[in-house]
Amino acid sequence: MELAAKALARVLLPFAHLNAPGHARHVACQWALGMRFPKEDLTGLTPATYAAFTTARTEAFWKDGQLIGLTSGHRDAAVQHRMYIEDLQRPGLTTVLHPAESEHVRGTAMDIRPREGAQWLEDNGARYNLYRTYDNEWWHFEYRLRRPERLPYPGAVRAYR
Ligand SMILES: [Zn+2]
Structure with a gap:
């Protein structure tokens, strides 16, 4: 493939x-x-996020032979809210952010695949302002102007307050 x-x-x-x-x-x-990756949908990413992601994966593709696909990019607030409520109802740690806190709703977060592609982005993404932000999500990257502190899981900051 x-x-x-x-x-x-x-x-x-x-x-x-x-x-x-x-x-x-x-x-x-x-x-x-x-x-x-026929199901991927890049619409709704901010222009800067879109440009960073497509430029990064062009380099990954031609220079290093890595194929990077988007599993989930922008989500509208209603979809994120439904995921948030479903997650609250499951036992255990809550790891889905409220729509007001989700970078997916803002259009600056990308869940990518496959794992080798994510590793490439973890190693090279800083050149494009793309950063892995959670220890427990190898697939989740965000467009940030500065390298963010990597958190153990989504919502960790809230949990520590
Ligand atoms: Zn994500």
């Missing part, structure tokens, strides 16, 4: 060049990843 995506990107490259001269590798990469 990964080989197929890479082969596809090479096939798409000339068309991407016609479509976006000077950005062909960037565009071909997004097309190929869109086909590799």
Whole structure:
């Protein structure tokens, strides 16, 4: 599957060049990843988050052969609220943030896959202002202007107050 995506990107490259001269590798990469991860939805990310994420994964793709897909990006407040309520009703630690606190609602958080892609972003994301923010979520990254303190889990700050 990964080989197929890479082969596809090479096939798409000339068309991407016609479509976006000077950005062909960037565009071909997004097309190929869109086909590799057909359910991903990048709408609702802030423009800076979108630019950082697509630029980072273009580098991961062409330079290091890593395919990075988006599992969950922007969530509207109603969806986040439903997840929050469901999580409250489960026994154990609450780890879903209220919509007012969620970076997914703000459009600056990305849950990504696969694990190797997340490792690449953990190692290289700072160049793009993308940071892993929780010890217990290898998949969750946020666009931040400065490296944030990494927390043990979502909501940890509230728990420590
Ligand atoms: Zn997340």
